[in-house]
Amino acid sequence: MAVQKPSIPKGTRDFGPYEMVRRNYIFNITRKVFGKYGYLPLETPAMENLSTLLGKYGEEGDKLLFRILNSGDFLSKVAPSEKSLLNSQKLLSQISEKGLKYDLTVPFARYVVQHRNEITFPFKRYQIQPVWRADRPQKGRYREFFQCDVDVIGSKSLLSEVELIQITDEVFSILGIDIKIKINNRKVLAGVAEMMGEAGQMMKITIAIDKIDKMGLEKVNEELLQSGIPQKAVDKLQPILMFSGGREEKLALLKNLLAGSEIGMKGVAELEQVFSYLSGLNIHSEVEIDLSLARGLNYYTGAILEVEAMNVKMGSICGGGRYDDLTGIFGLKDVSGVGISFGADRIYDVMLQLDLFPAGLEQTTQLLFVNFGEKEEEYCLKLLDGVRKAGISAEIYPDRVKMKKQMIYANNKNVKFVALVGENEMLEKKITLKDMVTGEQEKLTLDELVMKLK
RNA sequence: GUGGAUGUAGCUCAGUCUGGUUAGAGCACUGGAUUGUGGUUCCAGGGGUCGUGGGUUCAAGUCCCAUCUUCCACCCCA
Numbered sequence: 001m002a003v004q005k006p007s008i009p010k011g012t013r014d015f016g017p018y019e020m021v022r023r024n025y026i027f028n029i030t031r032k033v034f035g036k037y038g039y040l041p042l043e044t045p046a047m048e049n050l051s052t053l054l055g056k057y058g059e060e061g062d063k064l065l066f067r068i069l070n071s072g073d074f075l076s077k078v079a080p081s082e083k084s085l086l087n088s089q090k091l092l093s094q095i096s097e098k099g100l101k102y103d104l105t106v107p108f109a110r111y112v113v114q115h116r117n118e119i120t121f122p123f124k125r126y127q128i129q130p131v132w133r134a135d136r137p138q139k140g141r142y143r144e145f146f147q148c149d150v151d152v153i154g155s156k157s158l159l160s161e162v163e164l165i166q167i168t169d170e171v172f173s174i175l176g177i178d179i180k181i182k183i184n185n186r187k188v189l190a191g192v193a194e195m196m197g198e199a200g201q202m203m204k205i206t207i208a209i210d211k212i213d214k215m216g217l218e219k220v221n222e223e224l225l226q227s228g229i230p231q232k233a234v235d236k237l238q239p240i241l242m243f244s245g246g247r248e249e250k251l252a253l254l255k256n257l258l259a260g261s262e263i264g265m266k267g268v269a270e271l272e273q274v275f276s277y278l279s280g281l282n283i284h285s286e287v288e289i290d291l292s293l294a295r296g297l298n299y300y301t302g303a304i305l306e307v308e309a310m311n312v313k314m315g316s317i318c319g320g321g322r323y324d325d326l327t328g329i330f331g332l333k334d335v336s337g338v339g340i341s342f343g344a345d346r347i348y349d350v351m352l353q354l355d356l357f358p359a360g361l362e363q364t365t366q367l368l369f370v371n372f373g374e375k376e377e378e379y380c381l382k383l384l385d386g387v388r389k390a391g392i393s394a395e396i397y398p399d400r401v402k403m404k405k406q407m408i409y410a411n412n413k414n415v416k417f418v419a420l421v422g423e424n425e426m427l428e429k430k431i432t433l434k435d436m437v438t439g440e441q442e443k444l445t446l447d448e449l450v451m452k453l454k
Numbered sequence: 455g456u457g458g459a460u461g462u463a464g465c466u467c468a469g470u471c472u473g474g475u476u477a478g479a480g481c482a483c484u485g486g487a488u489u490g491u492g493g494u495u496c497c498a499g500g501g502g503u504c505g506u507g508g509g510u511u512c513a514a515g516u517c518c519c520a521u522c523u524u525c526c527a528c529c530c531c532a
Contacts, residue, residue: 010523060530063455103532131532136455138526147532296530306532319532343532372490407492422490436492 011143021361026344027128030148033171034126037163039150042125044107047098056106058298064133066100100132104149105339112153113330121154140314140346151339161303162277164340168307169285176356178310180286184293185271186300191264195257196233206294212241250289299323305340309350317346366453368410369396369419370403380421383446390450
């Protein structure tokens with residue numbers, strides 16, 4: 001058989017020990033903070049039935065789903081008339097019924113509905129797992145990446161929104177990343193569309209607001225007109241497009257503009273309530289109303305959140321929001337949820353760029369016993385046991401090879417101390433301990449060594 | 455999905471424009487200087503289907519086409 005060059009699929013990565021200790025550092029911190037706020041862990045399968053996934057993420061999302069081919073002779077059951085390439089959409093639905101999960105929120109909703117009788121509501125869970133998207137990879141975008149989700153489902157209280165902001169603030173403050181939390185509300189966006197007389201065009205309008213910084217007022221207006229929105233409606237949007245000012249002014253402007261829209265006013269009230277709760281708390285990060293924040297996932301109905309890192313160019317590192325009826329599709333009505341998702345891979349990239357990982361994360365072995373030979377091996381094995389029982393991570397070099405090789409091993413692995421036990425030490429019942437940083441060495445008893453390293 | 459760049463040793467890259475002996479460097483690796491001492495130094499050595507497939511040519515790492523990979527921008531997103 002010809003030797004083939006090993007490789008992994010586009011947009012996926014191996015995580016070596018260097019990456020893993022740093023990734024675990026992030027995961028451990030998020031887990032700890034989530035737990036502190038009363039969230040419990042959950043895991044769901046890597047794959048879901050396509051019926052669970054399709055239609056939840058918009059048209060774009062459906063395209064980005066990884067589909068899994070049915071097992072066995074998957075073509076045998078397809079009618080010959082549908083095997084033609086022209087029929088690919090129809091064909092696809094018959095040869096594939098499972099897909100890799102696209103996010104953690106939809107499988108979570110599925111779980112909640114399926115287990116509704118075992119769950120005590122409000123249900124607070126966190127979930128740290130990989131998700132897959134068939135996107136074209138680029139900076140900070142992977143086809144397999146990890147999300148750390150926290151959600152609370154079964155409560156409409158805005159305290160949950162506030163709690164998510166607190167969690168976000170705490171996690172990033174521990175990690176050392178300066179962030180800006182951007183908040184908006186789908187009800188406000190719906191109100192804006194309603195006020196323009198274009199209630200159905202909320203997404204189009206929001207995308208246009210989003211482009212104002214990049215393209216400028218004229219181009220945005222042009223694009224709106226081109227996409228079939230009448231001049232009269234576009235005119236009504238101008239105050240928002242041309243707006244500049246702080247949070248208070250923004251809220252005042254919205255109240256004024258959306259006075260005729262019940263849903264819009266509700267959204268504004270929600271925003272105000274959240275900020276009122278926040279005002280009494282000690283939040284380090286900047287929290288800003290961003291009217292251009294839309295978020296593509298079409299299950300959001302209330303607050304929407306996004307986090308971006310300051311001082312570094314990277315897409316959003318967190319995103320989330322409230323979904324009033326995600327469980328409705330699976331047959332459980334009137335259960336509102338809200339959650340936020342931490343993008344572990346982007347957070348990792350940001351921390352690497354800003355050099356925020358603490359030193360010494362990968363040091364595992366504190367002490368290495370050099371292997372001098374058969375008798376020494378046996379003797380060291382007992383010492384090793386004693387050292388480990390004292391809680392010190394230690395190992396013996398498994399092969400009786402040249403000392404130089406063993407020292408290089410210790411050095412490359414960042415082992416802090418090396419124990420040298422040969423004939424002399426065995427007679428004296430001592431251990432020669434070498435400090436790999438200073439190069440100094442001294443003869444100690446086992447007890448003295450344990451005291452020193454503990 | 456659209457547009458642009460990229461691919462040469464395990465890694466980072468030179469060589470490609472202007473085709474012509476045996477394709478180079480640094481790092482890493484192996485052995486030695488040093489048989490109980492690593493991280494510094496010195497010496498020696500191994501390692502390449504030049505991403506893959508096709509074409510042009512007396513001759514292709516170098517020119518042409520296709521394809522894949524990675525990266526960047528757009529779209530969208532974590």
